Amino acid sequence: MDRYGESGGTPPTGRAGRTGRTGGTGRTGGTGQSRRAQRRERLLSTALDLFTTRGFATTSIERICAAAHVSIRAFYEEFESRESLLIALHNDVARAGMEAALVVLGDPAADSASTRDRVTALTRAYLAAVTADPAAARVAFVEVIGAGPTVEEHRLLWRSLWTDFFTGEAERAVRRGEAVARDHTLAVVALIGAVNELVAHWARNSATLSRDLLADEMAHLVLATLGTPAYEGK
Incomplete structure (x- = not known):
């Protein structure tokens, strides 16, 4: 099992603690909780639209509340700040990517798969999850x-999780004789930065850049970092 699985760790939730877009409350929640869940969802959906079209830096809490038809007082009942709202949106995407990768590792076939096949499956599943919604x-x-520092701290938590994840994959590849035996930690940190920049580049150019091309390049980067024989995209 990879290091992430052995550690039993869970992805960070961030201060906003968002666990899903629907905000379902069940039968016992009552009308008040249902309305609050709907209000929270309006804030998240509105912020997603405004952060995408106007940018986070130029979108104020007042503008978000006006567009979502929510009072500023109600905003602060849901989120501590504009940054915590951004963290909630980031966390949705980050958790989706990690969960997709863990589904791949949960497949019994992954245990015996070659490093190249395993990495290819991981990168494609991850990309499908994090790029499902371009916005x-x-x-x-x-x-x-x-x-800001609060958002950056949250991003660093995710970077730490992915560092453990890919370091575990590197150790597995070394045990199988499919990667160079060395300390991969710094290389993995650089890899995570490269992966993030690749997805950011796609997000800016999603109309002209295919996911398949992105997936092939990402798999190549991961395998090169591990010292695994060259990936041949299909």
Whole structure:
């Protein structure tokens, strides 16, 4: 099992603690909780639209509330700040990517798969998840950059998780004789930065850049970082 699976760690939720877009409350929640869940969803959906079209830096809480038809007081009942709202949106995408990767590793076939096949499956599943909504991808990979220390701290938590994840994959590849035996930590940190920039580039150019091309390049980067024989895209 990879290091991430052995550690039993869970992805960070961020201060906003968002767990899903629907905000379902169940039968016992009552009308008040249902209205609050709908209000929270309006804020998230409106922020996603405004952060994508106007940018995080130029979108105020007042503008979000006006567009969502929510009072500023109600905003602060849901989120501590504009940054915590951005963290919630980022967390949705980041969790989707991690969960997609863990589904791949949960497939019994992944245990015996070659490093090349395993990495190819991981990168394609991850990309399918994080690019499913181009607007959300733009917010998660472009608008979060330079959004302040609180957002950066949240991003670093995710970077730490992915560092453990890919370091575990590197160790597995070494044990199988399919990667160069060395300390991969710094290389993995650089890899994560490169992957984030690739997705950010796609988010800015999604109309002209195919996901398949992005997936092939990402798999090539991962395998090159591990020291695995060259990936041949299909």
